[in-house]
Amino acid sequence: MKEAIVHPGTRVEIIDSEIPQPNANQVLIKIIFSGCNPKDWKRPEWFQKAHNSGDDICGIVKAVGAEVTDFRPGDRVAALHEMMTPGGSYAEYGLAWDFATFHLPKNISFEEGATIPLAAMTAALGLYQRLGLPPPWRPATEQLPLIIYGGAGAVGSYAIKLAQASNIHPLIVVAGNSMQYVESLISRGRGDTIIDYRLGEPEFVAGVEKALSDAGVLEVKYAYDAITGHNSFENISKVLAKKSRLCLVLPNLDFSCIPDYIETSQSAVASIFQISKNGKKYPDQDFGFVYFRWFGKALKEGVLAGHPFEVVPGGLHGVGKGLNDLKAGKNKASKYVFEIAKPSLS
Structure with missing residues (x-):
């Protein structure tokens, strides 16, 4: 199969590779569309390691591992590939764990599906697992x-959509050039x-005070700080109450400006x-299983939608x-x- 390898400096090389084989709990997917995320160019530079850095998979199941029960060949799916492991999304075939895969309903295109896995799960981790906000199936019953x-970016916009599904209001959304898009997501x-x-x-500060x-x-x-830079958490720190919670999307920065009375966390997807050293699962893995399944249901019911997208010409090239x-x-x-293949040719 053809595979794109991303080198430090964002140089991309197309190579011939063997089609990866799923283990007992993995799904092999014929990739129709791959999504694209900032970490796809950042990680090869951070780690000085060339690899297939794509992780947003959308396509058709080709084969499943012996212990996979929820998927079968021919299923339309989207999935989050495990970072820096074989089988990334910049290739004709990719691998995903069954718990990080979800059925793509017929009302959602492969293009739209490719915008969902990483960004939506990052937002879900932040809102529900880190901040402890009410889930969509047990929505808020009072103002929250x-x-x-950063509401216009993919992670931030999914945070808005998930908050809407959880009846969380008022939402105080910070944006810039793309405020018109954000306007379409909120409920004035x-x-x-x-x-x-x-x-x-x-x-x-004045805007937050007025909104409240x-x-x-x-x-x-x-x-929820979907930017974590450009003075975002500094600004947020000035308006949060005592004994409050702030979730950030990036770790390892200087957060010394954040007061001790604010509990901080990160939503690294x-x-x-x-998996812990003794083989015990972290709670985030079960969380991922539940919310990926819910994504498929919510997309089918119109509760959730993908992010606006632009198809970059050339496929892997x-x-x-x-x-x-x-x-x-x-x-x-x-x-x-990126369009990797045509559905009719899968």
């Missing part, structure tokens, strides 16, 4: 203010609002693949351009996806 910083009638981060810290006042609530105790454009910040409020 939530700040979402429930007190949701948008703050333009480009206006600076004083306007951000308009909603008739005194304080905000929950925030790789945590759903972690377009991966280099897509990653370099992503690195340069050329995409706004959309995800790049």
Whole structure:
């Protein structure tokens, strides 16, 4: 099969590889579309290791492992590939664990499906597993203010969609150039609002205070920082109440400006693949299983939708351009996806 290898410096090489074989709990997927994420160019540079860094898989099941019971050949699926392991999404075939795979309903295209796995699971981990907010099947019954910083990006927009499914309001969403898209996601009638981060810290603080006042609530105790940079957590720290929670998407930064009374956490999606040394599962793996299954159901019922996307021409040969454009910040409020194969040829 053909496979794209991403080198440090975002150089992409197309090579011939053997089709990977699933183990007992894995699914082999004929990839129709692959998604694209910032970490796809970052990780080869961080670790100085060339590899197939794509992880958003969408396609048709080709084969399943001996212990897989929920999927069979021919199923339309989307899946999150385990980072830095064989079988990434920049190839004609990819591998995913069964717990990180979900059925793609017929009303969702392969292109749209490729925008979902990594970003939606990152948002779900942040809202539900880290911040402890009410799940969609047990929605909030009273006002529950939530700040979402970076609402136009894929992770931030999924956080908005999930919060809506959980009846979490008012949402105080921070965005910039793509506020029109964010406007389509929020519910003004429930007190949701948008703050333009480009206006600076004083306007951000004033905007949060006004949103809370308009909603008739005194304080905000929950925030999801889908940016974790450009003064995002510094700004958030100035408006969160005592004994509040802040979830960040990136680790290993200088968070010393965050007061001790704010409990911080990270929503690194790789945590759903972690196994402790004694073989015991971390709770995030079971969480991933539950929410990936729920994604399929919610997509079918119209409760959840994918992210706006742009198909980068060239298939695997377009991966280099897509990653370099992503690195340069050329995409706004959309995800790049790559067409690897035609469904009729799968």
